[in-house]
Structure formats: C-alpha cells, structure tokens
Amino acid sequence: MESDLQVNTDQLGRFATALSRSLTSLSEARRALEHVRAAQLGTKELDEACDGFQGRWKYGADQLSARIRTVHVGVKLSREGYAQVNKAIESAFRAVDSRA
Secondary structure (H helix, E strand, C coil): CCCCCCHHHHHHHHHHHHHHHHHHHHHHHHHHHHCCCCCHHHCCHHHHHHHHHHHHHHHHHHHHHHHHHHHHHHHHHHHHHHHHHHHHHHHHHHHHHHHC
C-alpha cells in the first residue's frame, strides 16, 4: 500500500508562528479589557453586566490559551520530528549515491 502522507515542515513552522501570535493577541486583548472598569460605563445594570462579562471572558480566554499552547507545542514537536526524518532520509540517499 502506498502512502499519500506529505508533510511540509515550512508550513508547520508558519502554523506554529501563527499560534504563537494568536496567544500574544489574546493576551493583549485581555490586558486591554482589564483596564475597562464597570464603574466607567454607566448604569448599575450595565456595570454588573460588564463585571460578569469580564469574569467569563477571563475564564474563556484562559481556557483557549491553554489549548492553543498545547497545540503549539504539538505542532513544534511534529515539525522537529519530520525535519529529523527528512534529514535522515536525505543522508541515506546521499550515502547510497556516494557508493554508486
């Protein structure tokens, strides 16, 4: 059986970079929202809604960040593993070519 699996390590590297940037953007958005205090907005109801949102946003953002970090680590490890395999295959072909 023939495998159709092809891995582009450059694309994995770009994906890892994009994941890292998304973590930075998410962190920056959270920091920006932390500076907005409910008391600055107006009515008591609006203030309470803002406080509730802040709590849910922080929890959700923390959960999302943790998952992105996990995927980021996995992508980086996959890229490194495939790069090592590619180097080993290339070395093996060069060794065969040098014998011929």
